Amino acid sequence: MKTFIWRQYRFELPDDWEMLQFSRNPESGRCAFADRRQFRFELNWRTVPGTPDFERVLRDYQSRLEEDGMEGVSRLEFPKWHGVRGMQGRRLTTRHGRFFAENQSLVEVVFIWPKDWDKALERRILDSFQFQPSQDGFVRWCAFGMDLRASHTHQLWETNAQPTSTTLRFTAQKGYREQRFARFAMPEEWLATTPGQWLHTQLPKGYRIDQETRHERNGHDIFSLKGLRFPPRVSDLFRGRRAIKASAWICPETKRLYSLVLVSTGRVVDLESRMSLRCCEHMEVSP
Amino acid sequence: MGLLRSRPVRNAAARVEEQDSDHVIVFVRQQRPGFMKWPPLSWIVPYKRERRAILDKVGTLLWRMCNGERTVEDLVDAFRSRYGLTFHESRAAVMGYLKLLTERGVIAIATQEES
Structure with a gap:
């Protein structure tokens, strides 16, 4: 696993996942990571005025995903994260959201699982995700x-x-x-x-x-x-x-x-x- | 994915001049377009039977590896390990070179049907 820190979001990803897309905007942006075959992980962030009501956000989000044609949409819970899973074609996609009070931002991470759902890897990546504060300026x-x-x-x-x-x-x-x-x-x-x-x-x-x-x-x-x-x-x-x-x-x-x-x-x-x-x-x- | 599985092959009709172990010049035959075969255009417009492609060290290395056996993915992996690049860095560099070499007729790329 190797460490990425982008816009003070710190997380660990497998060695062969590389950052291919990125945003510089601190208010709202996206980074996407791919292995040698396809995109596997996506990070989205957006500054928000306060802690969001995750229950409502997830309910709206679930119905939007279903409208977009995602099948088998259901809730996922990981410590500190609120998530949903669903099938897009033959691919499983899992999405997780979390609020960071340090910079008042809402973060969404998306995993694409082309073959099997590696729950242990997902858990490890989510556990590693944290806000990296500035040190000594x-x-x-x-x-x-x-x-x-x-x-x-x-x-x-x-x-x-x-x-x-x-x-x-x-x-x-x-x-x-x-x-x-x-x-x-x-x-x-x-x-x-x-x-x-x-x-x-x-x-x-x-x-x-x-x-x-x-x-x-x-x-x-x-x-x-x-x-x-x-x-x-x-x-x-x-x-x-x-x-x-x-x-x-x-x-x-x-x-x-x-x-x-x-x-x-x-x-x-x-x-x-x-x-x-x-x-x-x-x-x-x-x- | 199809492109990564395709196999680049050197232009067998091209003439090759070895400069040294790291550099080659490839002379690619070209045909005069039909409308330039007859006077008066054939008198006026100069025509060269061969177009010259001078390959640098990296281009030469890549050209040597294009033997019709190795896939583009094999070339990407070979470049990756030789220069310590990541897969996507190597892929972008190799694809860029292959595009240039293909445009100049130095190599051709044999694609493989998806099974």
Whole structure:
């Protein structure tokens, strides 16, 4: 089983279930996971004003499913969850809902069982589902093979998930401050330079690099750099001059190239430098 | 699912030039369209008997594996284990390459009827 954390919802899924669809919207969204054959699991969330009346919600939901052609719709009860099951064609589908007071949201998870209904697996996944609170001002995300901590003041602004590369970009102050995490596959096929030289191509324009370092830790060769906005802009007078910190490395265990970039201002740069990206269990890097 | 069970096969009529162990160039024969066979178009429009496809390292590896025996799913699994990818990452990468190679006539894909 592997851990996923998305929008502070933490849960465990079988190793071969991968996230293929996702939403960035904190108010309402959906993520879908598939094994190699088909979609198996879906997570939906929506913020609601208060605890819903599950009895009524389930009654309405049951009748809606029956109208949609689902057969054999019946109730399911798991600890903390309220659910229904039904047959859609020859496939069994189970759906469970739960209210999370921590962020006032209603969560629905959907399981698709193409063959047998694995109740033990379903129970294990539902038991693992929890709200992951922010810790020391950082929010943890686990997805696309990255385990990262981004400042809770930043919003997920952009997710670029390609077959062999993923970038998550978090921003604050309308993009004035930024935290970027990336992971790239097959670097041996396309990376013709060192990760340190490649890192220069990933930086936003308008920064003067003042310091470049390279150090080895737990078998990982980490290239880091620091710089300042140059020349300074008028906006820097009001919002603080921007500094940049970045790191890149190839993990010998996963054989992937990782990078993280922090753009921050003088007052908070030290605090935000505690953002981190973990590539394997032996290595967690901050810029 | 049908596509994953299909078997890509190299174009047997194509001429192959080995650059080195990691790179090949495949020359695919092409036919002149009927309306270009006769003057004056045949005088004006240049025509090449072969179209050249230069394969990079990954493309060459994939092309070598397309032997008509392996299914697309086998290729996806082979790529997955070679490059440490997840199944869907590997599937997207392999499908992208197969699409390119098919469009250029370098390979053909034999589909199998669902039983």
